[in-house]
Amino acid sequence: MGEVNLNRLAVFVALVRAGSFTAAAEQLGQTKAMVSQHLARLERELGVTLMVRSTRRMALTEAGAVFHADCVRILGETEAAIERVGENRETPRGTLRLTAPVNYGAMVVAPALAGFLRMHPEVRVELVLDDGISDLIGGRFDLAIRGGPLRDSGLRAVRLAGFRQLLLAAPSYLAARGRPRRPQELAQHDAILLSVLSSPAHWTFAARNGTRARVRLMPRALADSAAAVHAMALAGAGVAVLPDFMVDADLAAGRLERLLPTQRLPEGSFHAVYAGLHAPAKVRAFIHHLRQVIAGNAD
Incomplete structure (x- = not known):
């Protein structure tokens, strides 16, 4: 035949x-x-x-x-x-398997998922928190939430939100070591660095008049998690660069203090990333819901 x-x-x-x-x-x-x-x-x-x-x-x-x-x-x-x-x-249905950075995932993505599940009873969720760059295909992820520059141009990306990166230290550290007044003085201070960044020790500061200063922070401690960097900064181990959404409450309560407030560090952003030309309904619906939550428009 x-x-x-x-x-x-x-x-x-x-x-x-x-x-x-x-x-x-x-x-x-x-x-x-x-x-x-x-x-x-x-x-x-x-x-x-x-x-x-x-x-x-x-x-x-x-x-x-x-x-x-x-x-x-x-x-x-x-x-x-x-x-x-x-x-x-x-119609959103089935299991939505997604990955996100530890802190952003816990502070922003997880609460958004709770509201999303109430809206879509036919959806289940598997959330994997990881500060590394997870392999979407190998990890069988429908969606990844990623911060920083996007490396894989073969994936589809939707911008979610921007965030400011702030230079901070605890009052106890500043009392012992003094407060830097210029970016160049950071070479005399202990730094707590996030090791998963491509260049964790090198930062470019921009002043209000447009002048730029590229400095190298002196690493006293390295950690592969922003949560660990945050904890060490709170404990007074050194200066650290952390995203605003993570430290706003600490700044308001005086647990951390912002350093060099007239200098700006490069802003970061979070993207929702997925593979394939056509995202399933569950992926499209959650991206829309997460953007609404971030914008403060979700119910």
């Missing part, structure tokens, strides 16, 4: 349902000759006779009747599969 053209199955089922070549041709929008050719080629591909026909009537052979029942089942399953794909495209 040669290779079978599956499109001919639909023509065969339509022919049996219509009861004649003329009626089938009208239903399919084809010529009567084309319908006849499809049947002849299908029989040749299968190597069996499916129908016996005369000038007045046609009838299924025994093999044709069995094959017709199988075709009806196959086409029905195909239509159901297409319908299910369409439902998944339009």
Whole structure:
């Protein structure tokens, strides 16, 4: 048996349902000759006779009747599969597996997920917090929340929000070591650095008049988690650069103090990143919800 053209199955089922070549041709929008050719080629591909026909009537052979029942089942399953794909495209459902940096994930993404789950009862969530760059494909992630520059141009990215990076220290550290007044003075201070950054010790400060100063912080401690950097800074181990969303409460309470407030560090941003041309409904819906939460527009 040669290779079978599956499109001919639909023509065969339509022919049996219509009861004649003329009626089938009208239903399919084809010529009567084309319908006849499809049947002849299908029989040749299968190597069996499916129908016996005369000038007045046609009838299924025994093999044709069995094959017709199988075709009806196959086409029905195909239509159901297409319908299910369409439902998944339009309605959020299934498991949303996503990854995010530890602190941003705990402080922003996780609370947003709680509201998202209330809105979409057919969705389950698996959240993996990791300050490294997780492999979306290898890790079977539907979505990643990433901060900083995007490295993989093959992924789709949606910007979520920007954030300021602030130079900080605890009052206890400043009481013991003094407060730097210029970026160059940071070389005399202990720094707590986030090791997962591409250049954790090198920072460029921009003054209000536009002048820039590139400095190298002196590493006293390295950590692969922003939470650990934050904890050590609170404990007075040194100066640190941390995102504003993470330290706003500490600044308000006086647990940390901002250093060099007239100097600005490069701003960062968070993106929602996913693979593939068409994101499933669950991914699109959560990205929209997360952006609403960040903007303060979510219920």
